[in-house]
Amino acid sequence: MSNANDKDVININRRRMLINTTSAMGAVGIVGAITPFVKSCAPSEKAKAASSPITQDISALEAEKMMVVEWQSKPIYIIRRTDEMLKNLALGNPKLRDTHSNESNQPNYAKNVYRSRDPHVLVMIGVCTHLGCAPGFRPEANTSLDSKWRGGFLCPCHGSKYDLAGRVFDGSPAPLNMEIPKHKLIGNTLTIGEDT
Numbered sequence: 001m002s003n004a005n006d007k008d009v010i011n012i013n014r015r016r017m018l019i020n021t022t023s024a025m026g027a028v029g030i031v032g033a034i035t036p037f038v039k040s041c042a043p044s045e046k047a048k049a050a051s052s053p054i055t056q057d058i059s060a061l062e063a064e065k066m067m068v069v070e071w072q073s074k075p076i077y078i079i080r081r082t083d084e085m086l087k088n089l090a091l092g093n094p095k096l097r098d099t100h101s102n103e104s105n106q107p108n109y110a111k112n113v114y115r116s117r118d119p120h121v122l123v124m125i126g127v128c129t130h131l132g133c134a135p136g137f138r139p140e141a142n143t144s145l146d147s148k149w150r151g152g153f154l155c156p157c158h159g160s161k162y163d164l165a166g167r168v169f170d171g172s173p174a175p176l177n178m179e180i181p182k183h184k185l186i187g188n189t190l191t192i193g194e195d196t
């Protein structure tokens with residue numbers, strides 16, 4: 001025969017069972033809610049592809065010409081420079097803000113007056129360091145642009161000037177030289193985004 005105490009024990013046991021069941025279901029719900037979130041944080045195949053290195057055949061690129069390819073949703077300027085252009089870069093230019101690229105962004109092997117691995121081939125992110133416009137390629141010497149203009153890049157947005165190694169002219173609104181991405185060149189096969 002049960003008494004009041006027995007009923008209390010039964011009720012307490014039932015309550016515990018209900019609490020345990022509800023907690024377990026809640027935990028399943030939380031795991032279910034977290035899984036899609038974790039999945040959505042993982043980089044998509046498209047994002048992975050966009051950040052992967054790309055390879056470009058530059059055999060058709062002529063001297064003094066520029067080719068533009070896209071990498072990481074940014075324009076990559078590839079310029080084949082002549083001996084004359086290299087000579088001008090080596091001469092230096094008193095108008096440059098950061099001649100030795102001490103404050104600018106490039107791999108160590110591009111921290112030189114040419115800002116490239118192979119002096120004849122400039123590989124550069126074609127994005128102005130002021131507000132991100134794409135500077136135009138102006139390879140010709142032209143003193144109407146600047147008394148020291150021996151070819152370079154001119155930003156159409158607010159007039160920043162860069163030399164043929166992407167080094168910014170003092171007085172431009174752009175604060176830094178244009179960025180050089182990791183790259184390697186084997187023959188005419190250029191890889192952008194990888195340098196080992």
Ligand code: FES
Pocket residue numbers: 128129130131132133155156157158159160173174
């Ligand atoms: S974005 Fe190039 S000068 Fe402003």
